[in-house]
Ligand SMILES: O=C[C@H](O)[C@H](O)COP(=O)(O)O
């Protein structure tokens with residue numbers, strides 16, 4: 001076959017791709033109809049890839065640079081994407097937010113930023129409980145649009161394998177829009193002011209405008225010097241999601257005819273969640289067999305030995321950029337737990353890109369009952385992450401955020417001072433609270449200062 005990637009039929013098990021099926025796979029739906037699932041997987045296994053291996057390899061190089069401190073990863077997007085919100089406006093708002101944050105970071109810290117969305121595939125969620133009870137009625141929990149519906153009815157909560165195909169199609173459409181925005185001129189740095197249009201004036205937006213004006217001035221100066229600006233028209237933008245539903249990830253895995261290696265073509269970058277990172281579990285086994293750059297979330301119970309064992313298993317060749325550890329310890333624990341993990345991994349000569357996720361260790365329930373986070377905790381965990389790396393002389397390589405481009409009210413605080421009462425105004429997430437556009441920009445300004453000191 002002469003295409004960029006060749007299909008790998010499920011069941012043929014080249015190079016152990018199906019070995020994960022013999023292991024315990026946590027957080028998988030109980031699909032009611034095995035034949036329907038097999039039929040969907042068979043169709044997906046010959047569908048067009050969403051990304052190609054060469055792009056994934058480029059990302060490995062970029063992440064290696066981030067691991068060495070020559071770049072910084074900015075990875076952000078929804079907690080859970082939804083099919084209903086996969087429209088151009090919402091996608092553009094998310095991409096624009098990431099681009100604006102990247103501008104702030106690049107400008108503030110003179111560091112190239114690797115831009116990555118939790119986008120075009122972030123449709124499956126690990127949950128704390130299999131069941132949800134409301135007013136005395138208990139149903140299976142919502143596991144993301146790739147699996148079942150959010151509506152609290154027995155029919156909607158039944159896992160439906162057709163949703164895997166729907167997720168694939170909507171991810172393809174999303175990826176197409178993202179590529180159009182980032183390659184078609186929208187992301188041109190010369191339009192840096194336009195990205196801010198339509199937002200109300202507040203300290204972060206005003207600060208962003210000042211940054212944009214300085215960038216404009218620099219561009220006009222370079223223009224006058226005869227610089228060629230064609231490179232500014234496009235930006236590299238990568239796609240990522242949690243590799244949770246293994247039937248989906250396996251079905252989208254292809255062989256790269258250039259090298260014979262396997263790639264999970266559902267995204268450039270896949271990560272293993274905190275709840276599924278067991279060394280002898282199916283998720284680690286499956287991702288050990290694909291050549292994409294991958295991440296593992298490390299929560300507050302992680303020991304240095306856990307991290308080392310994961311690194312040896314997932315990156316036996318110690319390839320720079322292949323493995324990213326996304327630490328999410330919580331603001332109150334990061335300074336206690338992270339140092340030993342980073343110190344031992346570093347002392348063992350293991351190549352890792354260290355990224356902070358300051359969201360998932362800081363979830364609380366507000367007095368009024370909303371699942372939320374305090375913006376101050378989010379910033380405190382990022383600060384702790386930078387402090388730990390500064391003390392050890394290691395590299396803080398990136399930021400992983402749950403954010404949206406819209407003016408939602410899901411996280412407490414920020415310069416708009418969202419209060420517990422304010423949460424109800426626009427609380428739209430289906431699972432975890434996300435930073436809104438304004439809080440995302442504020443974060444970028446704070447992180448730019450930390451990066452400058454890096
Ligand atoms: O995004 C992360 C997890 O899916 C989420 O925090 C789990 O949420 P739950 O505790 O509401 O199930």
Ligand SMILES: C=C(OP(=O)(O)O)C(=O)O
Nearest residue numbers: 126273274275297328360
């Ligand atoms: C579930 C997630 O995170 P964690 O695995 O760190 O809880 C997530 O990032 O959506």
